[in-house]
Amino acid sequence: xxxxxxxxxxxxxxxxxxxxxxxxxxxxxxxxxxxxxxxxxxxxxxxxxxxxxxxxxxxxxxxxxxxxxxxxxxxxxxxxxxxxxxxxxxxxxxxxxxxxxxxxxxxxxxxxxxxxxxxxxxxxxxxxxxxxxxxxxxxxxxxxxxxxxxxxxxxxxxxxxxxxxxxxxxxxxxxxxxxxxxxxxxxxxxxxxxxxxxxxxxxxxxxxxxxxxxxxxxxxxxxxxxxxxxxxxxxxxxxxxxxxxxxxxxxxxxxxxxxxxxxxxxxxxxxxxxxxxxxxxxxxxxxxxxxxxxxxxxxxxxxxxxxxxxxxxxxxxxxxxxxxxxxxxxxxxxxxxxxxxxxxxxxxxxxxxxxxxxxxxxxxxxxxxxxxxxxxxxxxxxxxxxxxxxxxxxxxxxxxxxxxxxxxxxxxxxxxxxxxxxxxxxxxxxxxxxxxxxxxxxxxxxxxxxxxxxxxxxxxxxxxxxxxxxxxxxxxxxxxxxxxxxxxxxxxxxxxxxxxxxxxxxxxxxxxxxxxxxxxxxxxxxxxxxxxxxxxxxxxxxxxxxxxxxxxxxxxxxxxxxxxxxxxxxxxxxxxxxxxxxxxxxxxxxxxxxxxxxxxxxxxxxxxxxxxxxxxxxxxxxxxxxxxxxxxxxxxxxxxxxxxxxxxxxxxxxxxxxxxxxxxxxx
Amino acid sequence: xxxxxxxxxxxxxxxxxxxxxxxxxxxxxxxxxxxxxxxxxxxxxxxxxxxxxxxxxxxxxxxxxxxxxxxxxxxxxxxxxxxxxxxxxxxxxxxxxxxxxxxxxxxxxxxxxxxxxxxxxxxxxxxxxxxxxxxxxxxxxxxxxxxxxxxxxxxxxxxxxxxxxxxxxxxxxxxxxxxxxxxxxxxxxxxxxxxxxxxxxxxxxxxxxxxxxxxxxxxxxxxxxxxxxxxxxxxxxxxxxxxxxxxxx
Numbered sequence: 001x002x003x004x005x006x007x008x009x010x011x012x013x014x015x016x017x018x019x020x021x022x023x024x025x026x027x028x029x030x031x032x033x034x035x036x037x038x039x040x041x042x043x044x045x046x047x048x049x050x051x052x053x054x055x056x057x058x059x060x061x062x063x064x065x066x067x068x069x070x071x072x073x074x075x076x077x078x079x080x081x082x083x084x085x086x087x088x089x090x091x092x093x094x095x096x097x098x099x100x101x102x103x104x105x106x107x108x109x110x111x112x113x114x115x116x117x118x119x120x121x122x123x124x125x126x127x128x129x130x131x132x133x134x135x136x137x138x139x140x141x142x143x144x145x146x147x148x149x150x151x152x153x154x155x156x157x158x159x160x161x162x163x164x165x166x167x168x169x170x171x172x173x174x175x176x177x178x179x180x181x182x183x184x185x186x187x188x189x190x191x192x193x194x195x196x197x198x199x200x201x202x203x204x205x206x207x208x209x210x211x212x213x214x215x216x217x218x219x220x221x222x223x224x225x226x227x228x229x230x231x232x233x234x235x236x237x238x239x240x241x242x243x244x245x246x247x248x249x250x251x252x253x254x255x256x257x258x259x260x261x262x263x264x265x266x267x268x269x270x271x272x273x274x275x276x277x278x279x280x281x282x283x284x285x286x287x288x289x290x291x292x293x294x295x296x297x298x299x300x301x302x303x304x305x306x307x308x309x310x311x312x313x314x315x316x317x318x319x320x321x322x323x324x325x326x327x328x329x330x331x332x333x334x335x336x337x338x339x340x341x342x343x344x345x346x347x348x349x350x351x352x353x354x355x356x357x358x359x360x361x362x363x364x365x366x367x368x369x370x371x372x373x374x375x376x377x378x379x380x381x382x383x384x385x386x387x388x389x390x391x392x393x394x395x396x397x398x399x400x401x402x403x404x405x406x407x408x409x410x411x412x413x414x415x416x417x418x419x420x421x422x423x424x425x426x427x428x429x430x431x432x433x434x435x436x437x438x439x440x441x442x443x444x445x446x447x448x449x450x451x452x453x454x455x456x457x458x459x460x461x462x463x464x465x466x467x468x469x470x471x472x473x474x475x476x477x478x479x480x481x482x483x484x485x486x487x488x489x490x491x492x493x494x495x496x497x498x499x500x501x502x503x504x505x506x507x508x509x510x511x512x513x514x515x516x517x518x519x520x521x522x523x524x525x526x527x528x529x530x531x532x533x534x535x536x537x538x539x540x541x542x543x544x545x546x547x548x549x550x551x552x553x554x555x556x557x558x559x560x561x562x563x564x565x566x567x568x569x570x571x572x573x574x575x576x577x578x579x580x581x582x583x584x585x586x587x588x589x590x591x592x593x594x595x596x597x598x599x600x601x602x603x604x605x606x607x608x609x610x611x612x613x614x615x616x617x618x619x620x621x622x623x624x625x626x627x628x629x630x631x632x633x634x635x636x637x638x639x640x641x642x643x644x645x646x647x648x649x650x651x652x653x654x655x656x657x658x659x660x661x662x663x664x665x666x667x
Numbered sequence: 668x669x670x671x672x673x674x675x676x677x678x679x680x681x682x683x684x685x686x687x688x689x690x691x692x693x694x695x696x697x698x699x700x701x702x703x704x705x706x707x708x709x710x711x712x713x714x715x716x717x718x719x720x721x722x723x724x725x726x727x728x729x730x731x732x733x734x735x736x737x738x739x740x741x742x743x744x745x746x747x748x749x750x751x752x753x754x755x756x757x758x759x760x761x762x763x764x765x766x767x768x769x770x771x772x773x774x775x776x777x778x779x780x781x782x783x784x785x786x787x788x789x790x791x792x793x794x795x796x797x798x799x800x801x802x803x804x805x806x807x808x809x810x811x812x813x814x815x816x817x818x819x820x821x822x823x824x825x826x827x828x829x830x831x832x833x834x835x836x837x838x839x840x841x842x843x844x845x846x847x848x849x850x851x852x853x854x855x856x857x858x859x860x861x862x863x864x865x866x867x868x869x870x871x872x873x874x875x876x877x878x879x880x881x882x883x884x885x886x887x888x889x890x891x892x893x894x895x896x897x898x899x900x901x902x903x904x905x906x907x908x909x910x911x912x913x914x915x916x
């Protein structure tokens with residue numbers, strides 16, 4: 001167990017990044033033309049990094065598994081992007097954004113990285129506006145802000161409910177300009193299946209052309225992974241169907257440490273499952289909890305009647321409802337943080353109070369808000385505030401103006417009118433704070449291999465704040481990596497092109513082909529989804545919102561057995577030399593089946609509860625999370641040793657010099 | 668409900684392809700259309716038949732990857748939704764559903780229901796951007812106020828997801844709605860003015876070069892667009908194109 005060196009520069013926190021930029025090595029423009037960089041993934045991090053590296057003069061080769069770089073899953077982000085602009089004059093500053101992020105992450109992130117993130121956040125907004133990203137504006141023509149969960153200032157920039165889409169299309173447009181100039185060579189419908197290490201340095205990748213099935217070798221002087229998070233290890237999540245851990249996991253198997261895999265964020269306001277056939281879950285912005293009250297029935301009898309359809313939610317009278325968040329957390333009520341709200345919903349459903357047929361749903365009820373807003377409107381307009389139907393109509397209009405698009409989405413999916421009957425919600429996996437370990441330069445433990453965006457273990461500690469994922473992806477890609485990578489590449493100006501004929505490429509290619517061959521020739525009896533669903537169930541039951549020592553040990557064993565069974569009995573139809581979507585899925589699930597075990601091992605090792613990681617053994621008598629700062633103020637970075645269960649732990653001790661470490665309390 | 672499906676199968680780009688009949692039982696009305704196809708594919712795999720290839724990713728109606736021409740309509744019978752958000756409650760027991768790929772010369776079939784829409788990307792390479800480098804030294808975001816109405820219209824145009832439903836719905840396979848959405852977004856913003864003339868000329872030329880047809884104002888694209896991109900954008904692009912053509916063309 002070594003202590004990892006994060007390479008954070010010395011000096012005062014506020015000047016670290018500026019001083020560091022002044023001192024690192026640069027590559028002169030003429031030499032940049034002789035250097036190739038591979039970027040895997042085209043979300044906010046990969047798209048922005050590709051464009052910026054190409055603008056600087058590097059030859060960039062960018063890969064994505066989708067049919068166009070514009071489809072990466074950053075596009076689905078709704079709420080907004082944080083930046084310490086202080087346009088509202090409400091006291092925001094770089095330090096405050098830094099402070100909120102470290103605190104929100106339950107004191108498990110690296111101070112210097114978070115401060116740098118807060119520092120460059122303002123540049124992101126300037127850059128995006130210059131690109132033509134249509135952020136929301138006020139009537140004076142200036143940028144508008146909204147406030148977001150758990151902070152005291154308005155620092156979130158947004159473009160209605162499609163902020164991720166607009167930012168990604170901005171990065172995509174910057175890429176398109178470089179593709180047109182020939183500085184980015186874009187490989188759509190390509191999947192990275194291994195990283196190639198030559199003399200201890202990352203020098204290329206093996207990729208599969210998903211249209212033809214051809215296995216290709218691509219070389220470069222550095223490789224950047226921007227392949228996103230691994231939430232799909234749970235099968236059901238709010239991630240895109242294709243989101244996967246393969247690029248990150250292959251890098252891990254080639255020497256990159258995987259950090260804090262157990263830090264997962266489970267979002268409380270998602271649309272519940274409706275049946276076994278369900279393929280993914282849909283998230284609705286947490287802003288709904290501002291006006292919605294969450295409840296389940298007090299009596300099991302009512303639960304039964306709801307499930308068999310003999311009773312409607314609106315038939316249950318006030319005194320038979322259990323507003324459990326308001327009951328348990330009188331001070332914060334329905335606005336407790338995400339992890340707390342999620343766990344409380346699970347507790348009620350596990351106790352048998354889930355309100356739909358699957359038993360995994362609670363009500364989110366807007367009727368009180370509708371009546372409250374309606375009365376206010378009636379008074380403002382001089383109408384009769386005792387006319388119930390009038391008040392209800394007026395209130396529904398206000399709710400529609402605030403949440404109209406979310407209500408419409410809910411109605412399309414569930415086919416119930418949420419203005420008339422309470423919504424049903426249930427928590428779902430949607431973001432993974434863990435990922436590939438990186439140093440201050442965003443370089444992994446393999447020289448020349450970088451990880452950015454959600455793919456790295458990053459700046460969010462054990463819990464990410466709303467509207468911070470977009471900020472981190474773009475900060476890494478536009479403003480951090482393009483500087484720090486120069487420090488490494490400055491040694492490569494005389495290297496010349498890397499040959500793909502090297503034996504390391506040949507070996508990596510033959511290993512990749514071997515695995516693909518064994519998958520298509522296995523002729524087993526179960527489909528890939530059969531295994532993915534089974535893995536998802538183990539993950540959700542044992543590594544979900546609440547974890548125990550016993551459950552995690554069982555999960556490690558069950559996942560290992562499932563993995564053995566997968567390799568014996570999986571059935572992948574179709575051939576190698578063609579588009580084969582089952583083969584793509586099979587490779588991804590094979591990697592999830594290894595990651596899952598490491599995930600459980602990490603959760604087992606961390607004998608405390610912090611952020612998204614909740615161990616039932618480490619809770620206060622009231623059932624709240626209990627951190628152990630004395631023994632666990634470190635990043636767990638795992639080194640691959642042949643089997644996930646044999647991974648070796650390396651610790652990066654976290655030091656907090658600029659912020660006081662405190663308990664989070666919601667009571 | 669029980670359904671009969673007639674689905675386009677085509678082994679690869681060179682194969683002729685044909686409609687093949689399938690049946691599926693016990694479809695829940697709460698399933699999405701793609702979940703219904705997932706279930707069908709699982710059944711096919713168990714029977715040793717190669718599953719049907721179709722594009723999809725986010726399943727939230729925002730990535731633009733899913734397509735499908737369902738009973739003669741791009742993204743099927745519901746309005747303002749993509750195929751991934753279409754639910755089986757829009758169909759009834761005993762229905763026969765025809766499922767085909769988006770058809771256009773500029774969108775060749777790759778396999779089964781998967782088409783190649785890279786022509787859309789190439790139109791963007793021709794000018795769908797503002798030429799600004801990443802430096803951290805661009806001017807402050809609030810230095811240029813933009814009237815809210817223009818900002819909102821630019822946003823509405825920018826919500827195009829690039830799925831290609833407009834092309835698939837148009838009898839001429841025209842990409843005017845798609846191209847005009849990007850041209851409009853930048854034409855409505857001060858940042859976009861500097862390159863506005865070159866942009867519209869280059870993007871329209873590229874659109875023609877890629878083999879998309881002309882616009883004859885039938886408006887099918889607007890009706891079938893899952894994001895409700897307005898025909899007003901086409902008018903705006905035509906004005907931009909005319910004015911650019913006079914001064915530069």
